[in-house]
Amino acid sequence: MGMTTTPDPATSPAAPTPSAGVTARHHERLWPGPLGWGGVVAFAAVLGAAFVPVDLVLSLVVGVVALVVGLVGAVLTTPRVDVEHGVLRAGAARIPVDLLADPRVLDRAGLRAELGPALDARAYACLRSWIGTAVRVEVRDPQDPTPYWIVSTRRPDALVAALGSDRAGGTTTAGHPEG
Numbered sequence: 001m002g003m004t005t006t007p008d009p010a011t012s013p014a015a016p017t018p019s020a021g022v023t024a025r026h027h028e029r030l031w032p033g034p035l036g037w038g039g040v041v042a043f044a045a046v047l048g049a050a051f052v053p054v055d056l057v058l059s060l061v062v063g064v065v066a067l068v069v070g071l072v073g074a075v076l077t078t079p080r081v082d083v084e085h086g087v088l089r090a091g092a093a094r095i096p097v098d099l100l101a102d103p104r105v106l107d108r109a110g111l112r113a114e115l116g117p118a119l120d121a122r123a124y125a126c127l128r129s130w131i132g133t134a135v136r137v138e139v140r141d142p143q144d145p146t147p148y149w150i151v152s153t154r155r156p157d158a159l160v161a162a163l164g165s166d167r168a169g170g171t172t173t174a175g176h177p178e179g
Contacts, residue, residue, distance in 0.1 A: 026162035090126035
């Protein structure tokens with residue numbers, strides 16, 4: 001009886017992550033800051049005010065519709081940054097963390113340098129200008145033409161920790177794979 005509930009390790013499917021069931025998670029939405037939300041409200045107010053000479057009710061309707069459309073648009077276009085089940089997801093892109101080298105935190109100055117003279121046009125970037133910090137992580141897959149990812153995050157240390165604990169063995173030193 002008890003044997004039917006205990007899986008046989010030789011025939012069981014592989015676990016979703018190689019880190020023996022203990023994985024760190026990171027979930028973040030790259031929401032606009034207060035200035036971005038204020039901009040949506042200000043745009044709706046100006047658009048509504050433009051219709052005041054025509055009709056006050058029309059002005060209110062236009063303003064409310066513009067506000068709703070702006071807020072829904074902001075919500076629908078806000079990317080997610082997640083690390084779960086051994087996969088990094090940034091916006092629409094996904095990559096197994098086993099294919100990534102050690103991540104590096106970028107402060108505002110480091111991010112500016114990475115996006116300026118140090119930028120490789122083949123890199124994947126999930127960036128939001130209102131977020132001043134990011135994480136850069138090298139891609140170790142020789143089949144992938146993308147050399148690295150740069151991902152905006154308000155919590156870079158948490159993202160680095162989640163990426164580090166989700167990777168299997170093969171630790172890296174100074175961004176270069178072992179062996």
